[in-house]
Amino acid sequence: MARLLIVSNRLPISVRVDRGALCLTRSSGGLAAAMRGPHERRCAVWIGWPGSVTSLSPEQRRDADVALAGMRAVPVHLGAAEQHRFYDGFSNGVLWPLLHYLLDKVNLDAELDWEAYQRVNERFADIVVAQYTPGDAIWVHDYQLLLLPALLRRRLPGARIGFFLHVPFPSAEVFRILPWREQIVRGLLGADLIGFHTAAYRRNFAASAAHVLGVEPGEAELEHDGRRVALGVHPISIDAAEIERLAGHPGVREEAARIRAEARGRKIVLGIDRLDYTKGIPRRLLAIQRFLEREPELRDQVRFLQLAVPTREMAGAYADFRRVVHEMVGRINGQYGTTYATPIHYMHRSLPLEQVVALYLAADVMLVTPLRDGMNLVAKEYVAARVDDDGALILSEFAGASSELAEAVSVNPYDIGSVAAAVKQAIAMPPAEQQRRMAALRGRVATHDVHAWAQAFLDELDRAAAPEPEGAAAPSRRGMPEGVVERVRLAPQRVWILDYDGTLVPFAPVPDLAAPDEELLALLRALSERDRVHIVSGRRRADIERWLGALPLHLHAEHGFWSRLEASDDWVALEPDAAAWKGEARAILEGVTRRTPGSFIEEKTVTLAWHYRTAEPELASQHVRELRACLEERLPMDTLELLAGAKVVEVRPRGVHKGRVVPLILDEVPARAAVIAIGDDRTDEDIFAALPPSACTIHVGNESSRAAYRLPDPGAVRRLLRSIHAGHAGHAGHAGHAGLDAEIHA
Ligand SMILES: Nc1ncnc2c1ncn2[C@@H]1O[C@H](COP(=O)(O)OP(=O)(O)O[C@H]2O[C@H](CO)[C@@H](O)[C@H](O)[C@H]2O)[C@@H](O)[C@H]1O
Numbered sequence: 052m053a054r055l056l057i058v059s060n061r062l063p064i065s066v067r068v069d070r071g072a073l074c075l076t077r078s079s080g081g082l083a084a085a086m087r088g089p090h091e092r093r094c095a096v097w098i099g100w101p102g103s104v105t106s107l108s109p110e111q112r113r114d115a116d117v118a119l120a121g122m123r124a125v126p127v128h129l130g131a132a133e134q135h136r137f138y139d140g141f142s143n144g145v146l147w148p149l150l151h152y153l154l155d156k157v158n159l160d161a162e163l164d165w166e167a168y169q170r171v172n173e174r175f176a177d178i179v180v181a182q183y184t185p186g187d188a189i190w191v192h193d194y195q196l197l198l199l200p201a202l203l204r205r206r207l208p209g210a211r212i213g214f215f216l217h218v219p220f221p222s223a224e225v226f227r228i229l230p231w232r233e234q235i236v237r238g239l240l241g242a243d244l245i246g247f248h249t250a251a252y253r254r255n256f257a258a259s260a261a262h263v264l265g266v267e268p269g270e271a272e273l274e275h276d277g278r279r280v281a282l283g284v285h286p287i288s289i290d291a292a293e294i295e296r297l298a299g300h301p302g303v304r305e306e307a308a309r310i311r312a313e314a315r316g317r318k319i320v321l322g323i324d325r326l327d328y329t330k331g332i333p334r335r336l337l338a339i340q341r342f343l344e345r346e347p348e349l350r351d352q353v354r355f356l357q358l359a360v361p362t363r364e365m366a367g368a369y370a371d372f373r374r375v376v377h378e379m380v381g382r383i384n385g386q387y388g389t390t391y392a393t394p395i396h397y398m399h400r401s402l403p404l405e406q407v408v409a410l411y412l413a414a415d416v417m418l419v420t421p422l423r424d425g426m427n428l429v430a431k432e433y434v435a436a437r438v439d440d441d442g443a444l445i446l447s448e449f450a451g452a453s454s455e456l457a458e459a460v461s462v463n464p465y466d467i468g469s470v471a472a473a474v475k476q477a478i479a480m481p482p483a484e485q486q487r488r489m490a491a492l493r494g495r496v497a498t499h500d501v502h503a504w505a506q507a508f509l510d511e512l513d514r515a516a517a518p519e520p521e522g523a524a525a526p527s528r529r530g531m532p533e534g535v536v537e538r539v540r541l542a543p544q545r546v547w548i549l550d551y552d553g554t555l556v557p558f559a560p561v562p563d564l565a566a567p568d569e570e571l572l573a574l575l576r577a578l579s580e581r582d583r584v585h586i587v588s589g590r591r592r593a594d595i596e597r598w599l600g601a602l603p604l605h606l607h608a609e610h611g612f613w614s615r616l617e618a619s620d621d622w623v624a625l626e627p628d629a630a631a632w633k634g635e636a637r638a639i640l641e642g643v644t645r646r647t648p649g650s651f652i653e654e655k656t657v658t659l660a661w662h663y664r665t666a667e668p669e670l671a672s673q674h675v676r677e678l679r680a681c682l683e684e685r686l687p688m689d690t691l692e693l694l695a696g697a698k699v700v701e702v703r704p705r706g707v708h709k710g711r712v713v714p715l716i717l718d719e720v721p722a723r724a725a726v727i728a729i730g731d732d733r734t735d736e737d738i739f740a741a742l743p744p745s746a747c748t749i750h751v752g753n754e755s756s757r758a759a760y761r762l763p764d765p766g767a768v769r770r771l772l773r774s775i776h777a778g779h780a781g782h783a784g785h786a787g788h789a790g791l792d793a794e795i796h797a
């Protein structure tokens with residue numbers, strides 16, 4: 052039966068030894084807390100790290116593995132040194148602060164930690180692959196496993212792979228600081244669906260992928276490696292029914308009453324967080340200090356409770372941070388404490404959920420003031436626990452939860468004065484206002500609980516991973532089989548139809564920089580000694596003539612509008628020049644060029660092209676949409692067409708396309724000749740479409756194509772041409788063939 056495989060760095064159960072005995076405890080942290088319910092309800096298998104087992108005896112380790120198996124948990128054991136580099140070093144020393152915009156804490160000299168991060172992601176991949184059976188859905192979680200989707204995709208190409216990010220995804224301007232940004236984005240794009248808490252995080256990711264990999268920025272979908280990757284917005288939630296159940300439990304209510312009695316009529320203002328520098332505890336303490344300073348008459352009427360859950364104690368930044376927080380609490384209590392009262396009650400430990408809920412029940416005000424937070428479940432748990440619809444929630448505008456919990460008192464956690472004022476407002480909030488706000492908040496959390504969240508994510512994953520409907524343009528995913536290369540090599544004659552940019556030369560930032568190098572010229576010359584070589588380019592006739600005119604090649608420029616069939620011939624036009632539309636089109640393109648820095652116009656005899664390769668991707672993508680709408684409105688589209696190429700929009704007369712030269716070329720082809728066409732973009736698809744099935748068609752790159760085969764880049768195209776030429780000429784080129792075939796099979 053198809054199963055759900057949940058994969059996260061940490062298992063919900065941690066294994067350790069306490070006074071010689073094996074202990075299994077609930078792991079802390081939002082991810083484990085959130086996924087516990089879906090794991091149980093869906094009988095899912097959970098793969099992750101169970102904590103360090105180095106101090107366990109072999110028997111204890113076996114016992115632990117058996118106990119975990121009984122809970123459908125599969126351990127990924129890691130050595131202590133490896134774990135330290137992967138977890139404290141890369142995950143929490145580089146990614147965590149970067150994703151939370153805390154740039155001064157990011158360690159960018161972390162090469163060894165990065166290597167460990169890659170190795171651990173591979174180790175996870177090994178274990179997931181070993182657990183996987185066809186039909187299972189794989190759901191990978193969070194920033195410790197950003198490379199895993201692509202590692203799995205390589206080994207399980209047909210699997211349904213979802214990824215959910217529990218933390219923020221920052222602006223592209225921040226993300227692209229990361230030296231390993233490209234590998235990280237590629238890693239994520241192995242998934243069928245990538246889920247984020249908010250639309251802003253999703254937008255940031257799409258913009259980062261556009262900057263880093265040059266993919267077209269889409270809102271809900273990106274195309275990469277010939278596959279579509281869906282981007283979803285799925286704000287996580289809590290098991291609201293479970294929190295409500297606990298909030299109604301007599302033991303929990305008794306504990307809450309005891310906490311209130313202890314406060315002796317004072318209002319209780321509560322903070323609960325992992326002791327993490329993103330949670331904003333120091334600035335919250337400064338806000339409390341400001342409140343105590345500003346409101347002397349309220350000092351003895353409020354009790355602040357802060358529960359700080361130990362976390363990541365082996366990472367340097369966290370040990371220093373713990374000391375800073377402890378000192379601040381001591382200083383404020385020293386300044387404002389009396390013989391009768393201590394303003395801040397601080398606890399540095401983990402508590403069972405029942406006691407956490409008792410604290411929620413006892414608190415008049417909940418202070419949730421992270422500097423950044425993916426979502427923040429504490430805010431939602433507080434709301435769910437307030438079964439009497441009372442209490443007030445103060446919530447940072449930098450928590451993902453703030454986009455859903457609009458009835459909370461919203462604060463900027465950096466603005467200490469306004470947080471102090473919000474505390475005053477919340478403790479004085481009239482009961483009717485509390486009821487109005489809390490009822491709306493509770494209704495929302497109850498309907499959008501963690502089970503609805505998991506269902507929505509998995510439904511979207513099913514849709515995203517569904518096979519393409521019949522007839523859709525299928526991406527060509529195959530390399531070139533050895534047999535095909537050999538057939539081409541052994542053909543008595545060959546006719547090549549070659550695109551230029553992106554096929555024979557890599558893309559250059561501006562078209563003029565893509566002139567052929569000596570090696571290419573020598574290769575084309577050598578090839579044309581035996582074979583007929585047609586270059587079919589979208590470039591201007593003048594460029595093609597200047598760069599390739601001296602070679603014995605058959606040249607076609609401007610998408611086949613101009614052809615020079617023999618070296619001694621003149622160029623001939625396919626149709627008489629009908630360019631009356633160009634004045635209007637040029638004015639429109641000039642307008643968009645002025646508004647899009649980095650873009651420019653290229654003018655050819657019968658076409659106008661707008662290039663935006665070096666423009667800011669999001670801006671360019673928006674302007675492409677506007678440009679198309681404007682051109683379609685103002686130009687005679689019955690005689691013209693718009694063509695989207697690789698970072699270029701082109702206007703040209705209808706019917707002028709590269710496919711038009713195919714009959715001219717085939718006219719001269721001897722019966723037993725092999726025809727091989729190679730091209731990289733949309734315009735080359737017209738050539739592939741016009742050729743008979745017997746032709747060998749090759750797409751360069753990873754986009755969808757009707758070509759039969761695929762090569763990765765212009766370097767591989769040149770190696771293919773060299774190998775065919777050398778093989779035919781009987782050179783010692785066969786070692787080269789084996790290498791080429793391995794490469795194009797990879
Ligand atoms: N003393 C204690 N003992 C035991 N458990 C305690 C505890 N105090 C708090 N907890 C529990 O720990 C969880 C904390 O979740 P958060 O969302 O606040 O943060 P976290 O940063 O761990 O999670 C990450 O994942 C979650 C889920 O996606 C995101 O909301 C968040 O932004 C992201 O950083 C809550 O469920 C809470 O009940």
Ligand SMILES: O=P(O)(O)OC[C@H](O)CO
Binds near residue numbers: 060080082083217218
């Ligand atoms: O304790 P960690 O480091 O596993 O992190 C807990 C948080 O849930 C991370 O998202």
